[in-house]
Amino acid sequence: MPGLVNVLVIVAVIALVVVRQCSARRISGDRRWWVLPGILLVMALREPGLVDRDHEMLSVVILGAELVVGLVTGAGWGWTARLWRGEDGSLWSKGTRATAYVWTGGLALRVALYGAAAALGVHQGSSALMMALAATLLVRSGVLALRAAGIPASYGDAADRAPFRQAWKDRV
Template identity: 35%
Template sequence: MNELLAAVLALAVLALAVYRQMRARPVNEGRAFTLPLVIIVIGVLQGHLIDQDHASLSVALLAAELLVGAALGIVRAYTMRIWRDARGTLWRKGTTWTIVAWIAAIAARFGFVAVGSAAGAALETGSILIFLGLSLVVQAAVVGYRARVMDSSPAVNV
């Protein structure tokens, strides 16, 4: 997959993720992992995740980027509103803070690219797919956890 196609795919996934998170949707843990896992696999299969000329720096930047992506997934999960309707179905919906957390994730990604570029290391688009996918997987897992906690104790308003 070429760089342009990977970048377009990442933007499309990001737009879809934000759009879906800002709409009220039932909490469904199983399906929430499908697209992010596919995105991670595409990012890994794209290869070239490490700049061989700056291997140590590339590995450090990739690791830091993935940690930040996971952390921002946790943050976004806690910005989501979760509630139970009259029939007992659990729902979730993003808030304004969810958008702010997405903006922080985008800024963080640009920050990693800027640091890598300033040091002469190239961050490939495969890493953005992995960053995005991992962030979405972590977010889905934490939203699922919050829903399970709410499900096990109906008096709790998460």
């Protein structure tokens, strides 16, 4: 029964992530978009069991395939998101139907890799999943940052008006 509960929790979390990514979300101008994926990557590398010692070669091949799936999913996720500037000059992002397809395809490939590993007797720990998630988030954030840099600031951008507002506050 706990295995079924774990599967249901994983499906619920994935559904929540997909729904959140398909709703409009404001993108901050934070230049540290790589920090969270970096932390996940370090945590994954510190955990024992990244590679199954009984099946080292197969484990490394499956881990490499998992990372490739993560990279492709992250790139697809970043390129399929819609980006635009709000009236106040802030940058917004919203996943599209294609984003949901990318997520579904990435999930199906991960399930297939997990099934192949299980059929071959290769043990995969949570660190492999964490590393693939870090790769996904890193590439997605990088692609969004790259795309966001190409979107011109709107006329009367909030950043352009900030000095005026500050000067107005100083006079009052």
